[in-house]
Amino acid sequence: MDTMKENITILGSTGTIGQNTLAIIAKHRDKYQVFAISANQNVELLERQIIKHLPKYALILDLKKAKYLKNKFHNSDTTILSDKKDLEFISIDNDVDIVMSAIVGSAALLPTLAAIKASKKVLLANKEALVMAGSLMMCEAQINNATILPIDSEHNAIFQCLPADKKNTFIDKIILTASGGPFFNKTIDDMKRANLSEATNHPTWNMGQKISIDSATMMNKALEIIEAHWLFSIPADKIKVIIHPQSIVHSMVYYRDGSVLAQMANPDMKIPIAYGLSYPQRLKSSEMFLDLTDKKFEFFAVDCVKYPSINLAYEVLQEGGTSACIMNAANEIAVDSFIEGRINLTQIYNCVKYTLDNCHFNIADDIETIIDADKQARIISKKYIQKL
Numbered sequence: 001m002d003t004m005k006e007n008i009t010i011l012g013s014t015g016t017i018g019q020n021t022l023a024i025i026a027k028h029r030d031k032y033q034v035f036a037i038s039a040n041q042n043v044e045l046l047e048r049q050i051i052k053h054l055p056k057y058a059l060i061l062d063l064k065k066a067k068y069l070k071n072k073f074h075n076s077d078t079t080i081l082s083d084k085k086d087l088e089f090i091s092i093d094n095d096v097d098i099v100m101s102a103i104v105g106s107a108a109l110l111p112t113l114a115a116i117k118a119s120k121k122v123l124l125a126n127k128e129a130l131v132m133a134g135s136l137m138m139c140e141a142q143i144n145n146a147t148i149l150p151i152d153s154e155h156n157a158i159f160q161c162l163p164a165d166k167k168n169t170f171i172d173k174i175i176l177t178a179s180g181g182p183f184f185n186k187t188i189d190d191m192k193r194a195n196l197s198e199a200t201n202h203p204t205w206n207m208g209q210k211i212s213i214d215s216a217t218m219m220n221k222a223l224e225i226i227e228a229h230w231l232f233s234i235p236a237d238k239i240k241v242i243i244h245p246q247s248i249v250h251s252m253v254y255y256r257d258g259s260v261l262a263q264m265a266n267p268d269m270k271i272p273i274a275y276g277l278s279y280p281q282r283l284k285s286s287e288m289f290l291d292l293t294d295k296k297f298e299f300f301a302v303d304c305v306k307y308p309s310i311n312l313a314y315e316v317l318q319e320g321g322t323s324a325c326i327m328n329a330a331n332e333i334a335v336d337s338f339i340e341g342r343i344n345l346t347q348i349y350n351c352v353k354y355t356l357d358n359c360h361f362n363i364a365d366d367i368e369t370i371i372d373a374d375k376q377a378r379i380i381s382k383k384y385i386q387k388l
Contacts, residue, residue: 005033008277009090011111012102013037014045015208017125017151020270021100022053024277024285032277036090038103043068050078057081057090087111092118098277100151101126104210105332106374113137113367116146123276125151127223128332132325133370134230149276150231154224156272157250157263158232166232174234175252176224177244178302179204181215184245188306191216191345199338199345204247204267213335217348218302222313223331226324229317236317241310243300248290266290308349312356321361322373329377330355337385347388355381 008025012018018037025032036057039046043065050058050073058073059081060066066082073080081090084107091099091111099115100123101108108126113133115122117140124130130137141148150156154176163170182201183191200212207215214220225239252262265271266288274285304311316323334351337343343351355377362369 005029005031006097007035007095008032008098008100009036009038009093009096009115010034010100010102011038011087011091011108012040012100012104012126013049014039014042015102015104016206017102017269017273018100019045021102021123021273021277022049024270024274024283025053027285028283031283032098035093035096038087038090040103040107041065047072050076054078056095057086059086059090088114091115091120096120098123100273101129102151104128104208106132106328109133109370110367113140116140116148117144119144119146121147121149123149123151123273125273127152127220127227128328130230131223131226131328132374133364133367134226134324135364136367136370138230148231149279150227151269151272151276152224152227153247153267153269153272154251155228155231156275158228158253160263160275161251161253161261162232168232168234170255170257171234171238172254172256173238173240174228174232175254176221176228176239176241177247177249177251177299178218178221178241179215179247180243180245180300181218183216183306184243188346191306194345196339196341203245205269209339210332210335213338213345213348214331216345217309218307219309219331219348219352221302221307222309223328225310225313226317236314241302243302245298245300246295248295248297264290309352312349312353316356319361320364322359322364322370323356323361325364325370325373326356326359326361326377327352329374330381333378333381333385342385343388351381351384354384 010018034053034055037055038059040061057079069080088111091114098121101112102125106128109129112129199216202212228239247267249262254260270285274283316327330352334348
């Protein structure tokens with residue numbers, strides 16, 4: 001590997017974030033090279049990525065597909081891996097400088113935590129890992145001098161609007177903007193009747209299935225409230241959400257003197273990804289520069305009856321311990337059940353609330369406790385859905 005370039009591991013290279021990350025790297029091969037990539041099932045795209053980017057390692061979690069790739073690349077310089085534990089291996093190798101954590105869901109927890117413990121620069125595009133283990137991850141980052149840079153457009157925006165020293169001494173509150181998703185102008189009854197295609201038809205962002213459904217229920221914003229609390233050491237009562245359908249203002253920071261700083265850009269994930277890769281410098285990443293002359297800006301309060309997940313986030317932060325981990329696990333089970341057609345969209349919240357009401361919370365100070373809470377929450381969520 002070229003020691004003059006930064007070596008990057010991309011966890012989840014076949015997803016939207018992973019593909020955009022590779023697109024940026026391809027334009028800046030003088031600065032970056034791909035060390036390792038990983039996928040869950042998409043062997044066709046992973047194969048094309050191996051051919052184009054020549055990583056040292058490529059991992060796919062399907063054994064049959066891994067066998068196919070091993071035969072395909074047996075004479076190449078790319079080693080094919082298939083064990084889930086190898087996600088951690090490709091995140092902590094001494095040659096790795098940057099880890100892009102873009103796996104969706106709780107599967108990102110262990111490799112992301114491993115990268116933090118290995119003192120890597122972690123680009124965090126995954127919400128769930130920090131929701132599950134925020135206190136533990138931030139503590140390990142401090143102990144191991146790891147850098148965590150948020151890639152979610154909202155948290156990246158807040159990061160850019162913070163003071164140079166990143167201290168929140170003069171902050172009055174932070175505002176997370178939300179698009180409102182596909183049902184902003186629809187009723188609760190419309191949401192109950194919604195099919196999978198309608199729930200994943202996001203008006204401004206091109207996202208994966210799970211994240212799109214979370215946007216439809218605004219559970220994604222609930223997760224982001226918890227994420228913001230840990231990333232920026234901001235009390236829950238200073239984190240607010242407003243709906244901004246145009247997705248141009250990605251988030252804002254209110255200061256106590258009345259000033260409001262906002263980060264604006266077209267809805268293009270290449271912008272926060274490039275910022276994370278190059279921080280504190282900036283790369284040219286997007287061809288879509290923002291033209292304010294043809295834009296309108298609208299902001300609306302959140303209807304917490306229609307989107308009850310928002311208030312749930314504040315309840316979870318007040319409860320502390322493993323409650324956020326339980327909330328996340330229940331949501332993952334409920335989203336899968338909606339995809340399978342077993343429940344309707346509004347029942348996702350009901351499942352999460354029921355699971356929280358029927359789980360015991362523990363102090364989330366070690367990974368074993370967090371993993372156990374995740375397992376227990378999934379059992380209770382599945383039993384709830386089976387009763388429906």
